[in-house]
Amino acid sequence: MEGTERAFERLVLEHQDRIYALGLALTGNRHDAEEVAQDTFLRAYRALVTYSPDRVRELKQRAWLHRIAVNVVRNRVRGVRPRLVELNGSEPSPGSGPEEDVLRRAEVDQLAARVACLPPRYREAVVLRHVQELSYAEVADALGQPVGTVKANVHRGLKILRGENHGDGDD
Amino acid sequence: MATVMIDLKALGGVKAPAGFAERVLAQAGLTDSYSLFETVLGPVYVAWSGQGVSAAMRCPSAGEFEEWFRKEVGRRLVRVEPPARLAARIEDQLSGKRRLEFDLRGLTPFAQAVLLKTLEIRRGEVRPYGWIAREIGHPAAVRAVGTALANNPIPYFIPCHRVVRSDGVIGNYGGGGPEAKRQILTLEGVQLARLQKLAQSGMRYEGIKSTRIFCFPTCYHGRRAREENFVFFHDEAEARAAGYRPCKDCRPAVA
Numbered sequence: 001m002e003g004t005e006r007a008f009e010r011l012v013l014e015h016q017d018r019i020y021a022l023g024l025a026l027t028g029n030r031h032d033a034e035e036v037a038q039d040t041f042l043r044a045y046r047a048l049v050t051y052s053p054d055r056v057r058e059l060k061q062r063a064w065l066h067r068i069a070v071n072v073v074r075n076r077v078r079g080v081r082p083r084l085v086e087l088n089g090s091e092p093s094p095g096s097g098p099e100e101d102v103l104r105r106a107e108v109d110q111l112a113a114r115v116a117c118l119p120p121r122y123r124e125a126v127v128l129r130h131v132q133e134l135s136y137a138e139v140a141d142a143l144g145q146p147v148g149t150v151k152a153n154v155h156r157g158l159k160i161l162r163g164e165n166h167g168d169g170d171d
Numbered sequence: 172m173a174t175v176m177i178d179l180k181a182l183g184g185v186k187a188p189a190g191f192a193e194r195v196l197a198q199a200g201l202t203d204s205y206s207l208f209e210t211v212l213g214p215v216y217v218a219w220s221g222q223g224v225s226a227a228m229r230c231p232s233a234g235e236f237e238e239w240f241r242k243e244v245g246r247r248l249v250r251v252e253p254p255a256r257l258a259a260r261i262e263d264q265l266s267g268k269r270r271l272e273f274d275l276r277g278l279t280p281f282a283q284a285v286l287l288k289t290l291e292i293r294r295g296e297v298r299p300y301g302w303i304a305r306e307i308g309h310p311a312a313v314r315a316v317g318t319a320l321a322n323n324p325i326p327y328f329i330p331c332h333r334v335v336r337s338d339g340v341i342g343n344y345g346g347g348g349p350e351a352k353r354q355i356l357t358l359e360g361v362q363l364a365r366l367q368k369l370a371q372s373g374m375r376y377e378g379i380k381s382t383r384i385f386c387f388p389t390c391y392h393g394r395r396a397r398e399e400n401f402v403f404f405h406d407e408a409e410a411r412a413a414g415y416r417p418c419k420d421c422r423p424a425v426a
């Protein structure tokens with residue numbers, strides 16, 4: 001029992017940045033990102049409590065957490081499109097960082113918002129592959145899709161992000 | 172093409188906001204908060220989680236409290252400003268007005284049963300260890316009850332001081348030794364001298380002549396009776412032989 005609690009503590013400390021970044025890339029804003037990341041860890045905790053010690057040891061934590069996070073996002077955004085307009089710079093950074101940090105932060109937020117506009121299947125593929133830098137095999141596993149499908153979705157997603165026309169019969 | 176990829180990589184380098192891990196651990200119920208409270212018993216460190224008060228201890232320093240908590244309860248502890256509402260609730264709890272919620276996770280089911288039963292003992296009353304053992308369905312586990320009470324992580328709040336030996340010896344007390352136990356019981360209105368005199372003469376129960384009911388000494392129902400209207404008994408058989416039935420409130424024997 002105590003073992004699970006310590007294990008979870010380590011899990012959170014080790015993966016909090018990656019899962020938060022994932023949430024940001026998938027939802028497009030920091031508020032939702034924190035909610036998604038919190039939800040992900042809480043679900044992970046509820047699952048960990050029920051796992052046997054062997055199962056916990058063999059867990060591929062990174063892939064497992066990514067899978068949970070993708071599902072959290074899928075469940076919450078079902079039918080709700082992320083809103084863009086009010087997000088740019090609406091949340092000032094806590095504390096007064098150097099100006100370039102603020103600029104950097106705004107750029108990141110803008111990019112996240114752009115990524116969040118992609119249709120879900122492209123967004124998930126692109127984010128896991130190029131933001132989180134998982135291998136194609138890991139992405140396929142996290143999304144529960146064949147590798148070929150993932151590759152195609154990443155390709156199409158990137159194309160849209162680069163601003164190329166996505167209605168040119170490629171689909 | 173390359174720039175999009177580089178930008179995306181930068182997006183992956185975002186850091187979680189400050190305090191994120193603490194918030195997650197608190198939500199999962201793995202972090203407790205604590206603060207120092209001024210109470211009728213003097214300054215007491217009190218820790219609580221989302222489920223209720225999880226520990227209380229008189230410690231010389233915050234560091235010692237944290238160390239003790241980590242060892243006994245096993246969760247993380249964060250010091251916070253004392254919430255005003257909680258301070259009032261603690262006062263109410265210690266004066267017997269209202270009961271707090273307690274978080275007893277991390278204790279064995281047996282220890283939890285012992286502590287929950289102890290909560291039923293009213294202010295101003297005491298019970299023997301054997302009473303707790305019988306009430307929770309382990310009549311032979313008197314020593315185990317003593318151990319569970321000695322390791323009570325929330326003394327004062329869960330009134331383990333209201334459990335005493337049936338031979339009248341006050342017994343040891345985790346919350347500051349026998350002297351502290353004596354002091355708190357007196358503060359709560361227990362007539363210790365009377366209690367000990369009875370115990371030393373081997374009298375375990377008091378009966379009230381008018382009602383023909385026998386109780387543990389200190390039982391609420393005997394408090395208003397005059398001393399000359401009491402009869403005293405060594406054991407249950409003697410009381411029953413005299414035509415007395417056990418009190419349904421303090422339950423000196425199964426009714």
